Amino acid sequence: MADFSSLGLSDWLINQCKQLGISKPTPVQEHCVPVILQGRDCMGCAKTGSGKTAAFVLPVLQKLSEDPYGIFCLVLTPTRELAYQIAEQFRVLGKPLGLKDCIVVGGMDMVSQALALSNKPHVVVATPGRLADHIRSSDTFSMSKIQFLILDEADRLLDQGCTDFTKDLETIMGILPAKRQTLLFSATLTDTLQELKNIAMNKPFFWESKSETRTVEExxxxxxxxxxxxxxxxxxxxxxxxxxxxxxxxxxxxxxxxxxxxxxxxxxxxxxxxxxxxxxxxxxxxxxxxxxxxxxxxxxxxxxxxxxxxxxxxxxxxxxxxxxxxxxxxxxxxxxxxxxxxxxxxxxxxxxxxxxxxxxxxxxxxxxxxxxxxxxxxxxxxxxxxxxxxxxxxxxxxxxxxxxxxxxxINKRKQLILEGKDPDLEAKRKAELEKIRSRKKLFKQKIRQSIQKQKHGRMKRKQKEALA
CATH class of the missing domain: 3.40.50.300 (P-loop containing nucleotide triphosphate hydrolases)
Structure with missing residues (x-):
């Protein structure tokens, strides 16, 4: 197995890994880190607990050390807890750089977040909803020069069934530069290959764990x-x-x-x-x-x-x-x-x-x-x-x-108001849709009953003919 020095990482990063007790790269790190350092877009799909976060944190920190400026990297993730966990890993591994990070998630004070964003942190870790809110309501920060866009748990973020995430992602993509590296990581990525082709530009590299199972043997x-x-x-x-x-x-x-x-x-x-x-x-x-x-x-x-x-x-x-x-x-x-x-x-x-x-x-x-x-x-x-x-x-x-x-x-109403919607109108619209669904269901039931009656009638006629 390769060691970290063979991946092209700097000595200071290798020392940081050793201090954390990480001596050898995992397969996802071994395959993805060199490719990201080459400047290519990357999508990594591997089991949970396989070291995916470090697979993007390490090359981003190396690139940042070569040309430090803010805002250098944006990480999007679906949950608040995961955002804090990713930021912590950036902070620990990037300590020798004096890394400045900013966490932008719901449930926290927007004013202090806006202030942190205007101070040009090196890395912003955000949930799409809250970051999109800041973009719509403020112009005190710019992401026009970011070098990295990272989507962690990318399958959830790109899930077309989740309309709120999709809408917020469109708002965020609108302020990002076309010239950037896009990295996607998750344990379940199979449904999102097409999405990557739409947003990845730089000779995208695909790596998927060879194991057929999606869960670990242990x-x-x-x-x-x-x-x-x-x-x-x-x-x-x-x-x-x-x-x-x-x-x-x-x-x-x-x-x-x-x-x-x-x-x-x-x-x-x-x-x-x-x-x-x-x-x-x-x-x-x-x-x-x-x-x-x-x-x-x-x-x-x-x-x-x-x-x-x-x-x-x-x-x-x-x-x-x-x-x-x-x-x-x-x-x-x-x-x-x-x-x-x-x-x-x-x-x-x-x-x-x-x-x-x-x-x-x-x-x-x-x-x-x-x-x-x-x-x-x-x-x-x-x-x-x-x-x-x-x-x-x-x-x-x-x-x-x-x-x-x-x-x-009450929480639902607050969310609708934040999205610029009228809660009462939305409730009426939902009730109307429910009525339409009920009518359709009733109509289908009547058709099924009618078909059953016709079948029953035909069977009775056949029985009479057979007896005659």
């Missing part, structure tokens, strides 16, 4: 088949089992909605599990504080929505539990990628109901691996079933008393 991937009503009892039983056997293990539980995340966190605390939560309806400072406490091991169980599934490097996680089967295979890949990182072992367990079989089959097809059944003592689960269901219902009643759903609606 990960033991399991499932538990459970009726919907018994799912929470299985979850409590699993956590009790893991905490009894390994009191130092860290566990992440993924769920699909903020409300579910909140309820599960309340419920598990009632069972005296050291639980903390992470979802998008929490204030940003609280999200950072909770994540820091989980990383530090103050709390051993994190319940999160998919806001925590992307790129977050928490090396000590031993177990990932999917409380719901993810709707898309790539969501599964990112979720389970939070464990078995950097060569460590890990376990992932997905709770599968009778309605989720097709979702698991889609996941297995994508990762080229069959999930194995996780053995559970059903008698033990049934013993706690009533207690778990009663506790959950009590937590739901408590949450309803806090106007959680109302707060969600």
């Amino acid at each position: 990960l033991d991937q399991r499932y538990i088949l459970t009726p919907e009503k018994v799912k929470d009892a299985y979850l409590v039983h699993l956590i009790q089992t893991f905490t009894d056997e390994h009191d130092d293990w860290s566990i992440i539980i993924f769920t699909n909605t903020c409300k579910s995340c909140q309820i599960l966190s309340m419920m598990l605390r009632e069972f005296n599990f050291p639980t903390i939560r992470l979802h998008s309806m929490m204030k940003q400072k609280q999200r950072f504080a909770n994540l820091a406490m989980f990383k530090a091991g103050v709390y051993k169980i994190l319940i999160a929505t998919d806001v925590a599934s992307r790129g977050l490097d928490i090396p000590s996680v031993q177990v990932v539990i999917n409380h719901n089967a993810p709707g898309r295979p790539k969501i599964y890949i990112h979720r389970v990628g939070r464990t078995a990182r950097a060569g460590r072992n890990g376990v992932s367990i997905t709770l599968v109901t009778q309605y989720d079989i097709h979702l698991v089959q889609a996941v297995e097809e994508q990762i080229q691996t069959k999930l194995k059944e996780y053995p559970v003592e059903e008698k033990e689960v049934l013993k706690i079933l009533t207690q778990v269901n009663v506790t959950r219902r009590q937590c739901e009643i408590k949450l309803e008393a806090t106007d959680f759903d109302e707060k969600k609606e």
